Amino acid sequence: MGKYQADAKCIIPCFFFFYLFLPQWPDMAQANQTTVSEFILLGLTNDPKMELFLFTFFLLIYIITLFGNIGIIFAVIFIPDLHNPMYVFLSNLSFSDLCYATVVTPKMLYNMFSGRKSIDFNSCAMQLFFFAGFASTEGYMLSAMAYDRYVAICHPLLYAVIMNKRACSFLLAGVYMTGFLISSIHTSCTVSLSFCGPNIINHFYCDIPPLMELSCSDTYISKTIIFVVVFCLGFFSVAVTLASYCYIFFTIMNIKSSGGRRKTFSTCSSHLLCVSLFFGTVFFMYLRPASKYSVSQDKVVSVFYTMVIPMMNPIIYSLRNAEVKNAVTSYINKLFLSNNLKF
Template sequence: MGKSPPQGNHTTLMEFILLGFSDVPNLQGFLFGVFLVIYVIILIGNSLIIILTKVDPCLQTPMYFFLGNFSSLEICYVSVTVPRLLTDLCRQNRNISFLACATQMYFFLVFGATECFILTTMAYDRYVAICNPLLYPLIMHKRLCIQLAAGCWSSGVPVHIVFTYLIFSLPFCGPNQLNHFFCDIPPVLTLACGDTFLIEMLIYVIAVLVVTIPFMLILGSYVKIISSILKLPSATGRAKAFSTCSSHLMVVALFFGSGIIIYLRPKSSHLAGLDKVLSLFYTIVTPMFNPIIYCLRNKDVMVALRKFLLKCIML
């Protein structure tokens, strides 16, 4: 249900205070260390994948082209929230201006939407490779791959400009403490003192378009993929096909699972503490596991990594 307009005179807010993890003051130093290590792992791991997909001739395929895009996106995605979180863990003043908060939310939503679309495109690539192997080079040609990647990166931009503008056009005239570590939609909306019903309906519409539909397309692709894999005559062929798909499925389950729980469950069941923990999954934990999952579960990437490290040692 939307909120009723406020009664009486109120001062319009000009900034928020990000509470983050201030409720555990004794753990600030520990959390800073943990999140810093995770951030460094994300940066190094994804940078390695980007480099490998560029320099290794064996990884010059559509699958690794999209993996390189995905790793670039992960670096952008975590850099929207983690540097600010690390800064807040080191200082008392955690104020964030409306403009900075709106900018953070906008880029977080755009990169989040892009991640949904790239994961869907990666599922389509695996579907064509396994279900139509003879037509794969014809269908997934370089021009189409570039067009798909460009579409993934740009499609969320106009929608989220309007969406972010509508959220920050609401009146904020009560408490200004955001019980979160970044400017996410649910905690910002709880501070709005105007009617938020239309915005809440819009959240569900956008979540269905950006999260649910891509998730269903991925599931549909993998139903057909698994069906085709089971028909393969060779046990080795089945094992190889499963290994290339399982890493992608693990990433999809981690990212979409936590995202769907946050944005599509009823507003009445939102708990600030639980939301913060779930948000850590899709903002920090999943991006950390992605390079680990794709490297350890992919022989081609492991071989390319060994060759690259040997070259670096010999230089």
């Protein structure tokens, strides 16, 4: 399975450098005749004591997120036992978690610590673009992982043939391209609007709904385009995930021994939990009736999927996945053994 190591080593740095060194966008505020040059992010609270507590709490979450996801990425790259498609996808999932948490959390922590709430128009557009891109990528990555589990459980003899290096590379490329295509459409539809009135965003990062509320132009066309794109491409992602798990469920039910059923289910239980957390939160966020929309509730849910889910995914995969735990333990033991032999 060592041939899959190249996927984990090449694709992740490629998008990491793309994220770090993307050129400065043109001045969108001037391009669309917007008079607002910056926005004010109200954040989660105006209480200084509560803000200090939240700063400490979210800093701890972000540190755990960094160590957990970077740990998964390095484990998949350097441990030969994890050089297979399932864990290549897992390392890219960790990369997406790491990136979209980093797009939001450091800026929010800086605002809390410094007391400065402003963000300029271009930076807001950049934040929206990268957050939507990596969040969309997360959903499609989970669908690709569901398909991988479907092939492994329902067609085990053909797994190596179907999920070969070429197929995995195409799947990963398609996931990232689709995620950032959706992000480009979302961002273009949002920043092309005119902003000439209030500039106070009642949120802790630049998201589409609060930005559209501030626009002084007609948002109907933009909202319609975003809805159609999200519905069509989002439906495909959900359909692939649901279909994969339906086949997996029927295959597991046809296994005669309870031990066999338990062992087979354990190979996908971690992923199923991550899928439930992510899609459950997204559905709650975006499929609620407009009459039940609440800004405070929206902020709480946003905290969950921007900070809590990226922290929980590596924990779930490391604690609930025996193969990851055994591979990491074995690798650490070999390192200590080799070092002891040298002395």
